[in-house]
């Protein structure tokens with residue numbers, strides 16, 4: 001059993017965060033969940049009122065998933081994931097807003113998600129960033145480049161058309177599966193390309 005931080009920030013694509021938590025839990029991993037206030041607003045608009053608070057997020061999962069989640073409050077800079085002494089195997093920010101990308105690229109640890117990302121980088125642990133914006137400005141690209149330079153994996157939520165996805169769920173599973181690949185975690189969320 002490994003332990004992963006799942007950070008959810010206010011970009012579009014909240015269903016990706018839900019599927020990410022489910023996938024890690026189903027693989028038997030422990031999840032340190034942290035959700036920004038921007039994410040709660042976006043999630044309420046995209047997924048409904050049952051995602052309007054962090055506690056409601058956790059409660060929306062079935063018991064077997066909920067049991068694997070520890071919720072960190074966004075304003076709690078004294079939470080466990082704010083310290084490098086708390087051991088985790090990696091962190092994913094899914095989806096990741098440009099505001100959060102900018103903050104992390106500047107070393108600005110002013111909420112629990114940003115601080116956890118800063119800690120993940122300084123401890124040289126895997127950090128996967130799933131940035132969602134379109135188009136990217138030069139500022140966005142520069143900030144993402146800074147994160148890539150210090151070892152973060154920049155994994156944009158882009159479908160693999162060559163796998164002929166039949167539904168949005170298949171696309172979402174592909175993106176979540178790519179995050180699991182970045183963590184080197186075996187899964188069968190999508191069929192791998194086997195050549196022609």
Ligand SMILES: Cc1cc2nc3c(=O)[nH]c(=O)nc-3n(C[C@H](O)[C@H](O)[C@H](O)COP(=O)(O)O)c2cc1C
Nearest residue numbers: 009010011012036038039042097098099100132133
């Ligand atoms: C419905 C909705 C969709 C949004 N989509 C994006 C997005 O795709 N990318 C982005 O960078 N910001 C997006 N935003 C703006 C962010 O939520 C906003 O910049 C927020 O301050 C991000 O803060 P956070 O990173 O702390 O969550 C969206 C906001 C709303 C309400």
